[in-house]
Amino acid sequence: MSQQKGSQRKEDGIRSLARLPRATVLRLSWYLRYLQGLDKSQTERVSSQELANALGVSAAQVRKDLAAIGSLGQPGIGYRPDDLAKVIRSVLGLDRTWPVVLVGVGNLARALLRYAGFRQQGFHFVAIFDNDPSKVGQTIENLRVLPMDQLAETIQKTHAQLAIISVPADAAQKVADQLVASGICGILNFAPAVLHVPHHVSLVSVDLTVQLEQLTYLVLHKNQDASQKPPG
Amino acid sequence: MSQQKGSQRKEDGIRSLARLPRATVLRLSWYLRYLQGLDKSQTERVSSQELANALGVSAAQVRKDLAAIGSLGQPGIGYRPDDLAKVIRSVLGLDRTWPVVLVGVGNLARALLRYAGFRQQGFHFVAIFDNDPSKVGQTIENLRVLPMDQLAETIQKTHAQLAIISVPADAAQKVADQLVASGICGILNFAPAVLHVPHHVSLVSVDLTVQLEQLTYLVLHKNQDASQKPPG
DNA sequence: TAGATTGTTAATCGATTAACAATC
């Protein structure tokens, strides 16, 4: 592995990180979750071994992941939970507030709007949309459901960069196109459809049926692979 | 790569498959989804290239994935959608009905209970549970909410092998333990917690906040990685 | 100092891609 590669360079503690492996980014979320669960006043240090045990990965993996975002640990001692959490938050972009718009007001949307976990991490719903006239005008969690023709305008006004799609599969690509045209940078898609977005837009899809199908495969072929699964 | 490895052997078409790579199993779900969307009477054949274009992967990848579950294509011709879908369904265990129990009746649970996608693929909710006395006895989608002390009994009676956890994070491990003790083989977990289950139980976790955090990372470090993301 | 634990290197493992002979 070549040193001095791309924008990667060491700089007294925190490294300006050149695209982390996707699996590493996923684990950073887990590490953060674990650190947030620690009793702040009680825990002075955590070791890679402790994190590894808690999350079901190897200690070497943990050290590799954390070394990728900075020299945050002290040999012989471990990591300071607060420092670690702060750096991970910064890397994941959780040291700020993210306005989010949501398109498609069904059951899943209602659940998402009420989901406390989002608010805790700085995600903040600023507008919700539906193309069903009978839903437009309803109020859910203090938000009026807006018609789709106000999408672009609202996104520009609220500076929302993120959107959540929870419409039926056959409507999802059209909605994605509208979101992209309105300047959205990242889409979290819950519609069971493969979406295509331009290069400059980020997309994460969560397909609930696919997840359940992964589970049936594992159950059916159990004992051939019983390792701890990454969430998602 | 050695031939004749483990239980893998070729046998006229369908191969008795030795644990597929997890990424392959994920894509099998996508292929199936695409095939199900095709107009049956219209489409006689699909090529690996068509599947690849539709799903944003390489054609070589598609052929490799499909070759792993059998010799299903005809050189020079392509694959027969019906045959392909049938084999994928069989590999994923979707050629049968799966009774599912759900624990934790919150907003997300209500959304999941009404989610049509589950039913379409053969998943069937047979019982729902909550430890909140004010919820026990309520009826949702024709199911009475049962108290937790009826969990084991009900699971045995319904022969449910799968369970969905949608309780708060701090209750999730205890619920998982109860499910395992009651004989459940596979758990789909929506609680934002890392669960530990015995070797013989399969676990898939979907953490919505983690998914949104992956998205903020991508948006923030955009143009460093703008590839199509696998759902989940 | 002795014990613990990091950050990093080298070795291993696994998954993806490219190329092409086989075959419809």
Add this chain to the structure above:
DNA sequence: TAGATTGTTAATCGATTAACAATC
């Protein structure tokens, strides 16, 4: 036959693990 497309092999790429010198 000529054109198309599979299944498979070898090459590439990337991620995980093991080991250990550096250091608190």
